[in-house]
Amino acid sequence: MNSAVVVDAVRTPSGRGKPGGALSEVHPADLLAQTLQALLKRTGIDPATVDDVIAGCVSQVGDQTLNIARTALLAAGMPESVPGTTVDRQCGSSQQAAHFAAQGVMAGAYDVVVACGVESMSRVPMGASSHGGHPTTPLEHRWPEGLVNQGVSAELIADKWGLSREVLDEYSARSHRLAAEAAASGALTDQIVPVTLSDGSVHSTDQTVRPTTTTETLGALRPSFNTEEMARRFPQIEWRITPGNSSPLTDGASAVLIMSEERASALGLRPRARFTNFAVAGSDPLFMLTGVIPATHKLLERSGLSIDDIDAYEVNEAFAPVPLAWAAEFGADPDRLNPAGGAIALGHALGASGTRLLTSLVNHLEATGGRYGLQTMCEGGGMANATLIERL
DSSP states (O other): OOOEEEEEEEEOOOEESSTTSTTTTSOHHHHHHHHHHHHHHHHTOOGGGOOEEEEEOSOOSGGGOSOHHHHHHHHTTOOTTOOEEEEOBTBTHHHHHHHHHHHHHHHTSOSEEEEEEEEETTTSOTTGGGTTOOTTGGGTTTOTTOOOOHHHHHHHHHHHTTOOHHHHHHHHHHHHHHHHHHHHHTTTTTTBOOEEOTTSOEEOSOTTOOTTOOHHHHHTSOOSOOOHHHHHHOTTOOOOOOGGGBOOOEEEEEEEEEEEHHHHHHHTOOOOEEEEEEEEEEOOSTTGGGGHHHHHHHHHHHHTOOGGGOSEEEEOOSBTHHHHHHHHHHTOOGGGBSTTOOHHHHOOOGGGHHHHHHHHHHHHHHHHTOOEEEEEEEETTTEEEEEEEEEO
16 A cells, blocks of 8 residues: 655635635635645646645535635646545545545555645635525434534533633633744744735735733633523533634635655655544534544554554644543643644634644644644534644
8 A cells, every 4th residue: 555645735824704804805716726826836746747636615605616626726727637626524624635635645546636625704604505405304303302503512512521611711812822822933934825815915824813812801702602592402501602712714725735655755755744544433413523532532543552642633623622522531631732723713714624734733743853643623513534644
């Protein structure tokens, strides 16, 4: 079996995912196209040698319809001979794209492939792809009371694991602090590709990071999901999930160049990390954000490693209870968890987050000399992906 390696990984800076956000005027296909152009330029690879472009995107309607992977690669100037496909595994879409890409290389179906992702939440609002349907109806015989949105799932997780509002807010303030420190130190410079706007100006810093965030300022925010209906259904919940301990709506894109180790050597390119194991798992759709736990168990069992063998963990901060419950389950070292901040600060541009986390993980392992990195992402409907990489 071939060895699949990461040759390079890049991401755009985050933009607030609402009208007036730094990237809101940029069409998502152009946002991804600029990211692809930067990836290809940095590596100097002939774009005609790319066997496929696999992109994650969750809301595939409006500006993000018609197979945005293909639209973006053509907008990037890649040859017409290069195909592209778009996948949706909810928040883990581009992590799944990276799995498909790496597994294709390992199987010998690809030599060179790009895994990437994009989401413009300012132009295509979250949930836009579900308009006109009622996705819970076919499931009502299994969940007669109905399923819930992700915010309520986060509340249920906080309640089950006994995570207080103060603990959630402390963790969220940490995310902003670590992200701000990483930016100030220059640790993020090499992974961020600036985005050129229509007026010629350039956006190059994460708009979602708030360096002055404190536990006290977060404590003043009101819970977001305590509707009358949910309060009746879940009277035990203390209602502690706010905009401050949740990931913000975000615009962004990211991309990773993956190839066989043999091809990288032939092209004179230095592999930065090797894919060593993968897992995907389903979980209770009511507690839909806990899939990171069974996915990680699968990954560790397959790899023969323990959590203490892993040097850094990127666990997506969709909501603060997710990484905290995950860390409690595995007894994980908190200092290795999202060490340069997570999605609460850096943003969660749904379809782009998987390859964004991979970009962060590769760069952190290189900066610290760590060997193994684990990435896992909770996903709507009760699923999760997990990925293990080894720095080279």
